[in-house]
Amino acid sequence: MEKANEKAYRLHLMVCAGTACVSNNSFGIKDALEKEINKQGLEDEVLVVTTGCNGFCERGPLLVVQPGNVFYQQLEEKDIPHLVEEHFLKGRPVKKLMYKPPKEKSPIPILSDINFFKKQVLIALRNRGLIDPEKIDEYIARDGYSALAKALTEMEPKQIINEVKDSGLRGRGGGGFPTGLKWEFVSKSSTNGQERYIVCNGDEGDPGAFMDRSILEADPHAVIEGMIIGAKAIGASKGFVYVRNEYPLAVSRLIKALEQARGYGLLGKDILGSGFDFDIKIVRGAGAFVCGEETALMASIEGRLGEPRPRPPYPAEKGLWDNPTCINNVETWANVPVIINRSADWYSNIGTKTSKGTKVFSLVGKINNTGLVEVPMGITLREIIEDIGGGIPDGKKFKAVQTGGPSGGCIPAKNIDLPIDYESLTEVGSMMGSGGMVVMDEDTCMVDVAKYFISFTQNESCGKCTPCREGTKAMYEILDRITKGEGKEEDIDLLEDLAKSIKDSALCGLGNTAPNPVLTTLKYFKDEYEIHIKEKKCPAHVCRELNTYTIDEKTCLDVGHGCDLCRKNCSANAISGETKTAHQVIQEKCIKCGVCYDVCRFDAVKVK
Amino acid sequence: MTQEIITEIIGKYEPDQSSLIAVLQDVQEHFGYLPKDALTDVSKELDVPLSRVLSLATFYSAFSLQPKGKHPVHVCMGTACHVRGAQPVLEAFERELGIKDGETSEDLEFSLDTVRCVGCCGLAPVVMVGEDVHGKISQSKVSRVTKKYKK
Ligand SMILES: Cc1cc2nc3c(=O)[nH]c(=O)nc-3n(C[C@H](O)[C@H](O)[C@H](O)COP(=O)(O)O)c2cc1C
Ligand code: SF4
Ligand code: SF4
Numbered sequence A: 001m002e003k004a005n006e007k008a009y010r011l012h013l014m015v016c017a018g019t020a021c022v023s024n025n026s027f028g029i030k031d032a033l034e035k036e037i038n039k040q041g042l043e044d045e046v047l048v049v050t051t052g053c054n055g056f057c058e059r060g061p062l063l064v065v066q067p068g069n070v071f072y073q074q075l076e077e078k079d080i081p082h083l084v085e086e087h088f089l090k091g092r093p094v095k096k097l098m099y100k101p102p103k104e105k106s107p108i109p110i111l112s113d114i115n116f117f118k119k120q121v122l123i124a125l126r127n128r129g130l131i132d133p134e135k136i137d138e139y140i141a142r143d144g145y146s147a148l149a150k151a152l153t154e155m156e157p158k159q160i161i162n163e164v165k166d167s168g169l170r171g172r173g174g175g176g177f178p179t180g181l182k183w184e185f186v187s188k189s190s191t192n193g194q195e196r197y198i199v200c201n202g203d204e205g206d207p208g209a210f211m212d213r214s215i216l217e218a219d220p221h222a223v224i225e226g227m228i229i230g231a232k233a234i235g236a237s238k239g240f241v242y243v244r245n246e247y248p249l250a251v252s253r254l255i256k257a258l259e260q261a262r263g264y265g266l267l268g269k270d271i272l273g274s275g276f277d278f279d280i281k282i283v284r285g286a287g288a289f290v291c292g293e294e295t296a297l298m299a300s301i302e303g304r305l306g307e308p309r310p311r312p313p314y315p316a317e318k319g320l321w322d323n324p325t326c327i328n329n330v331e332t333w334a335n336v337p338v339i340i341n342r343s344a345d346w347y348s349n350i351g352t353k354t355s356k357g358t359k360v361f362s363l364v365g366k367i368n369n370t371g372l373v374e375v376p377m378g379i380t381l382r383e384i385i386e387d388i389g390g391g392i393p394d395g396k397k398f399k400a401v402q403t404g405g406p407s408g409g410c411i412p413a414k415n416i417d418l419p420i421d422y423e424s425l426t427e428v429g430s431m432m433g434s435g436g437m438v439v440m441d442e443d444t445c446m447v448d449v450a451k452y453f454i455s456f457t458q459n460e461s462c463g464k465c466t467p468c469r470e471g472t473k474a475m476y477e478i479l480d481r482i483t484k485g486e487g488k489e490e491d492i493d494l495l496e497d498l499a500k501s502i503k504d505s506a507l508c509g510l511g512n513t514a515p516n517p518v519l520t521t522l523k524y525f526k527d528e529y530e531i532h533i534k535e536k537k538c539p540a541h542v543c544r545e546l547n548t549y550t551i552d553e554k555t556c557l558d559v560g561h562g563c564d565l566c567r568k569n570c571s572a573n574a575i576s577g578e579t580k581t582a583h584q585v586i587q588e589k590c591i592k593c594g595v596c597y598d599v600c601r602f603d604a605v606k607v608k
Numbered sequence B: 001m002t003q004e005i006i007t008e009i010i011g012k013y014e015p016d017q018s019s020l021i022a023v024l025q026d027v028q029e030h031f032g033y034l035p036k037d038a039l040t041d042v043s044k045e046l047d048v049p050l051s052r053v054l055s056l057a058t059f060y061s062a063f064s065l066q067p068k069g070k071h072p073v074h075v076c077m078g079t080a081c082h083v084r085g086a087q088p089v090l091e092a093f094e095r096e097l098g099i100k101d102g103e104t105s106e107d108l109e110f111s112l113d114t115v116r117c118v119g120c121c122g123l124a125p126v127v128m129v130g131e132d133v134h135g136k137i138s139q140s141k142v143s144r145v146t147k148k149y150k151k
């Protein structure tokens, strides 16, 4: 192997090449670093490595210097010569490129001292930012594939299943079904001489979540290793990874990882000389949310329309091509090697009574530190939002957090001390889902949020069953008219009735859970609905058809000197005035786009 | 011409139904959409009825039966982008390009579509033009973005 003659570098510069950092020019930073390092003659001492998503996307592009864990952020190419000379040549870390928390004066040099990272416990994301995902040797150097070796050479299938059962691991794809129990079902179902299959669900349908993508991109071997262990446990010979259509980088990383694993004898015939055969195929999704549902997903793998079918029979009995199939989520698979390596006891010490281990959330929306966070189950919302997330930007007030995506609900601010696990989230009307966590502030309209999710599920309803297809459409129409000021008092009752009937009669989870965002907003934010209906106003000014834009002529003239920017930007020609005069909105022409409000630098445009 | 490309694409897969979606994906990637005669060829070569090929092509949103623009614009409508104002951005693109969501401009320069979470929620609202990611877009920045790609 090439490892033996690998050079010993003094410093490793880990440049984040996750999606967000790449769009922030992290490759430009990488090139600039390499160029400057060569120029300073440091190429034999300092190595530049690209890694998967580090999680702290908000601050990209990111660089972590190892050893030492020194964290640099928001880098620009012009910073690089100074950085290379000062830190990597002269050994003086550059303070002004380090992270400084919003309200503090001095920067924090070390990654692990930063609040965003401090409260995180990394299991599924254990290798994030530490390895080059395209190099299997780096995965192996961090204990990779040692769990597989243990499972194949020291453990019986039954032992593997028991270990996973005892760990308390539950499905991370939404349902939270105990993973070990599922494995046991599959391993016991009869095959009539046919094969058993393993599937990894990487369809990631929640429109506010991207952890599965990040795991596949940053650490594909963790998922592959988990799948091989699972295959051994249930006696499968073939596996499939179903990856969402929009994730080309994940696909290419997986292809590479599978080739490398085959090259090392970790996949294919007679794995590690144990006599066990197993291989994995990649299947690309084609852009249908419902295909995340397991029966629809399997139909799609078989090349059919991705429509769900009633369960039972469950995939564990009749899955792919009617054979027993074990389907788990990406994050679930990534947890497996750690459980085998470190024991069920160790794992089940983390978390709450019913929910063990950690969960990855994508913390997004109106929050200072956007990014992926992995936290122990049982952590409170407050710790996530205030400590890790750094609170709400611009001093705004926290209103609610949405979890569980289109199947979940909105949890109001009063529940901020809720410890998070599968049960507690369900109790407040939401759910764990795949781990989307969207923070909302006073400028978010809850009726609009409900409408957003219903329009999503309505679009994504496969159309097979009537309650889902027609019910979500009817709900959407009601919500739409409320946001346009045409709501009627009886609409709230109507929404509740529709929600109940869809919940009870839809065929699959998509329909059953579709009403949740509406029900929770009705439960916790009914007053907002009432203001829309009775006063024809949107308190958050999001429903633009209910807004009236006017210009405060005094401010426009005295402060803005009639800068004319709004008139130039108004595509409806709805603003009168010229430079150095006060401007007015011509209400009859105004299309309520809000551009004038956005562009006015003097707060002269008012919205009511 | 089309026929040869189709034969080449199909050659990469097992010649049965289960490869249908993968084949259509490659065809879509090659032509930017699914041309009619390509679908007929696929149906013949994989021995799947054309009606089935068409029903897959319309069910899955990754497929388009119409050509897309030279600069495909994708406005992210994921949750994070939505709460940070993606809807007004989409409408601003519709006004700026003179086409609606899902349409292609007559000169085939631009097409406009919505996507869900492209994985850079930290930069929300996000718009992709081809492979380029534009973050922290507001409706007043829209014309600046399109200007970069106009002839
Ligand atoms: C409408 C719908 C969409 C779903 N989308 C996903 C998804 O995107 N990813 C996922 O892993 N599971 C999804 N699921 C759950 C799967 O059906 C299945 O329960 C899961 O993949 C099992 O894996 P787990 O036990 O490891 O969570 C979805 C379920 C429903 C009803
Ligand atoms: S942009 Fe503001 S200050 Fe300038 S003319 Fe318009 S309203 Fe007046
Ligand atoms: S809201 Fe839009 S249409 Fe109305 S005045 Fe402002 S810029 Fe013009």
Ligand code: FES
Pocket: A207, A208, B076, B077, B078, B079, B080, B081, B082, B116, B117, B118, B119, B120, B121, B122, B124, B125, B126
């Ligand atoms: S929601 Fe738009 S990038 Fe995630």
